[in-house]
Amino acid sequence: SQKIEQNSEALNIQEGKTATLTCNYTNYSPAYLQWYRQDPGRGPVFLLLIRENEKEKRKERLKVTFDTTLKQSLFHITASQPADSATYLCALDSDSNYQLIWGAGTKLIIKP
Amino acid sequence: GAGVSQSPSNKVTEKGKDVELRCDPISGHTALYWYRQSLGQGLEFLIYFQGNSAPDKSGLPSDRFSAERTGGSVSTLTIQRTQQEDSAVYLCASSRHGGDEKLFFGSGTQLSVL
Numbered sequence: 080s081q082k083i084e085q086n087s088e089a090l091n092i093q094e095g096k097t098a099t100l101t102c103n104y105t106n107y108s109p110a111y112l113q114w115y116r117q118d119p120g121r122g123p124v125f126l127l128l129i130r131e132n133e134k135e136k137r138k139e140r141l142k143v144t145f146d147t148t149l150k151q152s153l154f155h156i157t158a159s160q161p162a163d164s165a166t167y168l169c170a171l172d173s174d175s176n177y178q179l180i181w182g183a184g185t186k187l188i189i190k191p
Numbered sequence: 192g193a194g195v196s197q198s199p200s201n202k203v204t205e206k207g208k209d210v211e212l213r214c215d216p217i218s219g220h221t222a223l224y225w226y227r228q229s230l231g232q233g234l235e236f237l238i239y240f241q242g243n244s245a246p247d248k249s250g251l252p253s254d255r256f257s258a259e260r261t262g263g264s265v266s267t268l269t270i271q272r273t274q275q276e277d278s279a280v281y282l283c284a285s286s287r288h289g290g291d292e293k294l295f296f297g298s299g300t301q302l303s304v305l
Contacts (some may be wrong), residue, residue, distance in 0.1 A: 083233065110291070122299055123294075125295070126274055128293060177247070177290065178236050179234075181233035181235075182304065
């Protein structure tokens with residue numbers, strides 16, 4: 080079955096450093112992958128989408144990579160700030176054209 | 192409205208009661224999704240609407256769950272004879288047309304079944 084994994088343990092990063100989150104998947108070949116941010120008590124908020132033919136995508140301090148050989152996406156936040164503290168979710172498209180497969184998310188804590 | 196609106200934000204109910212959750216998507220968005228989020232779990236797909244029709248109901252956990260969408264806008268998710276395992280956050284999302292577009296989520300309904 081399709082499976083997606085994110086680090087279940089919280090990631091603690093010092094302010095100003097680069098935070099790197101991992102999303103691994105098995106048993107299928109998604110055409111694209113999305114990253115979302117979720118704050119407590121709120122719904123996820125879209126950040127970036129990267130397609131299978133794109134190696135890297137950037138938006139301000141955010142960078143996403145997509146390695147279809149390793150079946151892995153990395154999400155980077157450079158010059159991290161305490162306001163970046165949140166849970167980050169990755170989601171991949173499934174065999175359908177509307178159903179996403181979601182990871183459980185990684186909680187990121189940026190310490191001042 | 193400016194975003195996806197869900198109500199109520201919190202619902203506490205007794206086991207065996209029926210509950211109705213409401214979602215008001217972004218105006219003009221034809222695609223609407225319901226997800227369930229339990230602690231430590233990824234979002235669980237429940238149902239997808241394109242306009243008023245639901246081409247895929249396969250994610251609904253049991254026949255106690257049903258959903259409808261009227262006028263291509265507001266959607267309601269109904270859970271009959273609630274069970275404790277139904278306790279979770281129910282999230283609604285919409286997108287302009289569906290497919291590979293980004294989803295806009297509401298803040299969810301926290302359902303607690305006692």
